[in-house]
Amino acid sequence: MARLLPYLLLMKLIIAIIKPFKLDDVREALVPLGIQGLTASEVKGFGRQKGQTEIYRGAEYQVSFLPKVKIELVVPDSLADAAVEAIHEAAHTGRIGDGKIFVLDVERALRIRTGEADDAAL
């Protein structure tokens, strides 16, 4: 069974870290694909952008963690590539700090209200 698991996986978890002001663009790009829901969180972090400098009455502070939005969504395998591409296009500005997208396998899904499982639960 363990050896067969990779072939049975039918869902992907997509995690994207994006610029906060791109959240609505990303949502608008995903909905036409048939994505039924996503979770967004306000997060802080750093990447190659390495924070920014803020100046208050002449005192400079290096702010090393910048605000970003993290979105998480689980999609059927068949939609994963299209969803990643949609996020890529919608969140892209070409400037440093645009963020990253990660795709992970998902083992199970369950809708709490009805008990529906896997693809039917998404």
Add this chain to the structure above:
Amino acid sequence: MQHVEPGDVAWMLVCTALVLLMTVPGLALFYAGMVRKKNVLATMMQSFSLCALISVVWMVLGYSLAFTNGDAWIGDLSRVFLNGLGANWDKAFTLGAGTANPLPMHIPESVFVMFQMAFAIITPAVVTGAFADRMKYSALLLFMTLWSLVVYAPVAHWVWGANGWLNAMGIADFAGGTVVEINSGVTGLVCALVLGRRLGYGQENMAPWNLSFAVIGASLLWVGWLGFNSGGALGASGRTGMAVLATQIAAGGATLSWSFSEWFLRGKPSALGAISGAVAGLVAITPAAGFVLPGPALAIGIVAGALCFWSVTVLKPRLGYDDSLDVFGVHGVAGIFGTLATGVFAFGPLSATEALPNGAYAGGLHLLAVQAAGVMATLAYAGAASFLLLKVTDALVGLRVSRDEEREGLDIVLHGEQVF
């Protein structure tokens, strides 16, 4: 004997409310917005507690020391616990009755006591910005009680008391350039030096936690300052209107000059810069309002904004002291500048009396020299006396919280509460 004018009484009570509004919630919000999240309530408590404390101190002893006749240096004890106020409660008050320099008003003494009380409250509240984030609450209460009696009351007596020696020299200080601004500014500087820098100063991020609080606080200060400066006329008159107008013009000019200086030299006109500029202009016009015309008011504002931008962004880092919220850099520097500028720009006819139709105060070398003497005397006395009072307070209760307490934050350590 002059009579009570209802218009003057009404206006002076409005001014009193406006000045009180500058401390609570004006200064409380202005300062609390600029500190870190762990010190917000403690900072607000400083202004709020001083509002309560100084009301009592002023009633018990402060008013008597500041405004009774006494001698050139200090008042007497005839108004301790406001003794004697009941005898003339509905009569028009004359400051310095029986002296060579009486100042008749058309308001009862109760209104004068209360208006001056609001000044006695806001002056130590301004000082708290210098030691924000690190002073013990017990030390605050003890130091400010002593300071109000040993520093504020005598300096107010020198400048505004009928027998005060600076008043006798002819100093022009309409609303407190020396008594309020230089006094609080130099005391703040001494506090910052004696208490030392905040832990992590220069290394850690000490960015303001919520500048929108500071913008609201500064806006309340701006509006309240119209009453602060024009109340110096002690009634409703043409001079009152001129003082309001000069105040507004100077604040506008200073806001613009700080903002444009910052925009040119640092790339962006910040909100913190705009409100700092406004306060600098309001401070600088404080001694001058009621003595100057609109043109000089604009010049005073424009210079004050750029000057204070320089003092907090260039001078302070170079000298290395940690005046947390720039009490000296704004109130001290603009107060000195404004007091001297009054000596140059005072327009005689605004202070005309029946005896002196050309005005008691006119700009010129003589007045400038008197103003400089007032600046030096206030700097020297407030600086030295504050230093001694801080040492006394330190010996009795200790001035500063411990290292660990400072790291944890004053809200939880001193007051057992958090802002959220």
